[in-house]
Amino acid sequence: MTVAVSRKTPKHETSNERSREVTAGQPLLKVENLRVAFGNTEVVKGISFSAKAGRCLAIVGESGSGKSVTARTLVGLTGDGGRVESDRLELGGTDLRTLDERTWRGIRGNEIGFVLQDALLSLDQLRRVGDEVGEPLKLHGWGDRRSRPERVVELLDSVGVPEPEMRAKQRPYELSGGLRQRALIASAIALDPRLVIADEPTTALDVTVQAQVLDLLAASKERGTAIVLISHDLSVVARLADEVAVMRDGEIVEYGETSKVLRDPQHEYTRTLIDAVPSEHTRGIRLVRGTTPSAPRTRRPIDRGRPLLEGRHLTKVYRGPDGVDRTVVDDVSFELFAGETLGIVGESGSGKTTTARIALAMLEPEGGDVLLRGEPWTTLSVRERRPLRSRVGVVYQDPLSSFDPRWTVERILADALSRGPNPPSGAAARKERVVELLEKVGLGAHQLEAGPLRLSGGQRQRVAIARALAPEPEIIVCDEPVSALDVSVQAQVLDLLTDLQDDLGVSYVFISHDLGVIHHMSDRVLVMKDGKVVERGTADDIFTRPQDPYTQRLLTALPRLEQAS
């Protein structure tokens, strides 16, 4: 995608456009000792940083680090009950601390653009995209009724929205996620603000779309805009940011040039975060570093004889609300051998989850079948299949919804144990086995009585893995098992999965949209697009010598840690 340079006609120049004679690198936003508290809880504990014109500062952290609160505070939207204190909070010489709401409104959109994670929530569903994008123009008295729509079309065009005239007339829900996010960025940069704050702008997006959005922000940076990027994803940071501040528990633990911080982290936490990013370099080693350098995995040999699970020419067709049939899985074949991990990677709508559900015999395919150890599996009747179900386990993306809200951890796991080949008899034996399972996944007896709601995201996914393991399956289908988790928790869960494979020899069908995770986990990989397998091969072949143009495009779009310039 090419990014057209802003095509402003001179007569439409805004006031700050003319005064934009700042040289790149000059501090624009200065923050010193910023503190934000809600009630008695301090969530931002005295942080200092500055954003410079034409440069991008990334604030990196996991959930609860205070990064989003910081972002909102910078635009005067801390939220109800938030108490803000600072020694300095300045935008190009203006003290932001003493502003009233009216003055803030004059600054937001005009001097500071704000891009949020979820464009669908940020854009009013009932208004046309053009009106939403043009809102800041109208608010700040730019142009008139006739010139504004023209400018909106220009803006949409400049952020790479195809057919901008038509898109401007549509409503947000008629646009894809990527187009919506681009429209939101168009709105944020409509008045060419000196500072753009982007809070997780690409988190909900597919990797190719993410690359386009990052390019847009980079182009805006080239034009002299200062960018504050809030993100949990170090790879994204590496691609865009010049400087990075690592936040944890409301404090900045490390702050410096991106390339320096990522190559040679000084703080232990930064190091943990960087180590936790799965990629080709982490294959075969654990992501969470212990006190000693982690030993390589001790894999059991993969049995390449007869496949354990074999899908043959699977096809699934859904009829859309418009009566048109859509082939969501189109002639997909795969085989999974004992002891290996088969990765299925693809963007949203590629049919990877549907393939998984067919493999689990949860969904009947229109064509093709799946064999389990060479025997029929999907073609069996429900009654014939039931006793075999314990041989194929499943871990879902959202563990919470996969637990009955009324059940305790003990009951969930005891129930799963009862499906295994040797179910425990008697309450004491059952409890012992449940505790054994919990310990296997890094939890303990004190979690027995907990309901799923009281567990953290990582703990829930561990319980989900324990449940899948309980009936001693040969295969576990993992459908995006870590995409809802923070990086460091994701690392723990991925380590747990590889450890269990080394211990028990279980095979995985591992589904993810995250190429790094797939490369880290898989022995062989299927790349899916629009329901078809476009490429298959060993992980190393796919990631180092991709043959299919789509795979090549995916890999080019993939942000990597080592891109830090």
Next chain:
Amino acid sequence: MTSVAILSPSVGLHSLARFRARPSTVFSLVIVALVLVAAVAPGLLASGTPTQIDLTNALAPPSWAHPFGTDEAGRDLLTRVIYGTRLSLGIGLGATGIAMSLALVFGFAAGLVGGVLDTVITRVLEVFFAFPALLAALLVIAIFGPSVKTSIVAVGIGSMPGYARMVRGQVINVKQAGYIEAAHALGHSRWKVIRRHLFPNAMRPLVAVMTLGVGQSIVWASSLAFLGLGVPPPSPEWGALLDAGRLYITTSWWLEILPGLVIVLVALAVTSLGRTMQHRLEGASR
């Protein structure tokens, strides 16, 4: 209360302590407790008997001796209201029970089986909805004649469609939950999944709705009785009291107003408790 909570800080007491926070809830609890006592042991609340006739004291206005006044036969109205509680509450509970039982059958059949059966049941329910519920109840009474049992059945059938539609929605909702698929993936039988996951989770929000329904049913049964089609006189059922008092409304207002107020208060109290339960259950589920 606080000291008790400190002495034995059990979960039950904590939730009781939270109940106390809302005065409306406390008020509703007191009324419901009184209603229960009146239903189980009316003798504790009233000294006389509901059928004690004292013609010298007929149509006496409220006084210390007769707080609710007396009716045309000189019977103490408060005593009659108290003794009528068991009947009215029985009708409320019975009718809700019947409505819910039928609703469970239809709702689960429609929601679980789906397809043609769902379409048929949904259409039949829509036909029921098109009838005014009172008309449906009148039809039952026209066939079987007015009595306590017919009142219960009539009100039950009349209010069934609403419940059935709710049950169906709940079943369809819970059917799609992740834990249902997870249970199937473990190889549990369909019936076991329904019994252990689908039924209890689908029923959870309905418990509160049923409480709301009891208050509603009492009002309905009273309306039927007021039309002279419910429990026949001289029974002290609340609606029947209203019906009997109708003739004297211009001279003896208390015969209408006071029992009417009792009906309104009880229905309000039960409804308020139902709402509280609903909030608490929904809060706990997510």
